[in-house]
Amino acid sequence: xxxxxxxxxxxxxxxxxxxxxxxxxxxxxxxxxxxxxxxxxxxxxxxxxxxxxxxxxxxxxxxxxxxxxxxxxxxxxxxxxxxxxxxxxxxxxxxxxxxxxxxxxxxxxxxxxxxxxxxxxxxxxxxxxxxxxxxxxxxxxxxxxxxxxxxxxxxxxxxxxxxxxxxxxxxxxxxxxxxxxxxx
Numbered sequence: 001x002x003x004x005x006x007x008x009x010x011x012x013x014x015x016x017x018x019x020x021x022x023x024x025x026x027x028x029x030x031x032x033x034x035x036x037x038x039x040x041x042x043x044x045x046x047x048x049x050x051x052x053x054x055x056x057x058x059x060x061x062x063x064x065x066x067x068x069x070x071x072x073x074x075x076x077x078x079x080x081x082x083x084x085x086x087x088x089x090x091x092x093x094x095x096x097x098x099x100x101x102x103x104x105x106x107x108x109x110x111x112x113x114x115x116x117x118x119x120x121x122x123x124x125x126x127x128x129x130x131x132x133x134x135x136x137x138x139x140x141x142x143x144x145x146x147x148x149x150x151x152x153x154x155x156x157x158x159x160x161x162x163x164x165x166x167x168x169x170x171x172x173x174x175x176x177x178x179x180x181x182x183x184x
Contacts, residue, residue: 001032002039003050004177008099008147009168010051011181017046017053017143019079023121026056030076030119033058040176042097044135046142049098051179055079057139059132067131080116082140083125085109092134094148100174102163106151108137 006012020026029052037045037058046057057080061073087110095103112133115125128136138148149157149164166172170180 001035002177003032003036004179005036005040005097006049006051007167007170007172007178007180008164009181010098010179012048012051012053013098013142013147014145015048015053016145017048017055020054020056022079022117026076026078027119029056030058033076034060034074037097040097040174044139045097046139048142048145055143057143059135059139061131061135064131070131073132073135076119077114077136077139078117078119078121080114080136080140080143082112082114082137084113085111085137086113087111087129092131094134094138096138096148097176099147099149099164099167100172102149102160102167104149104152104156104160106138106148108134112136114140 033045036050043061044059047054056078058076061070064070089107089109091105091107093103094106110133111127111129113127117123168180168182170178170183
């Protein structure tokens with residue numbers, strides 16, 4: 001099932017998501033999230049972006065062939081916790097399915113260590129570097145109620161105010177289904 005993507009301005013995107021009870025069957029939801037993300041040509045999708053305030057996100061970096069180590073980077077993260085962030089901060093132009101047609105440079109640490117469960121409730125503790133770490137940090141922010149635009153300067157945010165208002169109204173040129181908080 002393909003869900004509509006929740007647009008900027010919806011309160012679910014600003015709320016810290018709730019833990020999922022261990023053992024809950026999430027396999028169909030994970031499959032639906034991958035399908036929704038692929039339909040929108042994304043590389044990551046967090047549950048709040050489909051209106052579900054739970055600590056779950058999926059990533060699929062397999063389309064980023066130019067990036068080393070991405071060929072098999074397709075994973076689900078349930079109740080993840082970032083244990084450590086290390087390394088030099090590096091800038092990269094990020095975008096978001098919930099904030100379409102806006103891309104801005106965001107600086108993030110190069111290495112993270114985290115624990116999480118996969119969709120079979122197997123526990124993992126793992127280190128991720130480079131682009132993998134960035135994608136995970138972006139999606140992790142979603143379950144914390146944070147968006148990539150929160151990293152921008154006050155001036156940059158003011159310059160984007162009109163575009164963000166239009167996104168909240170659903171006034172965007174994209175080819176995937178959306179739900180916008182101020183759509184008439």
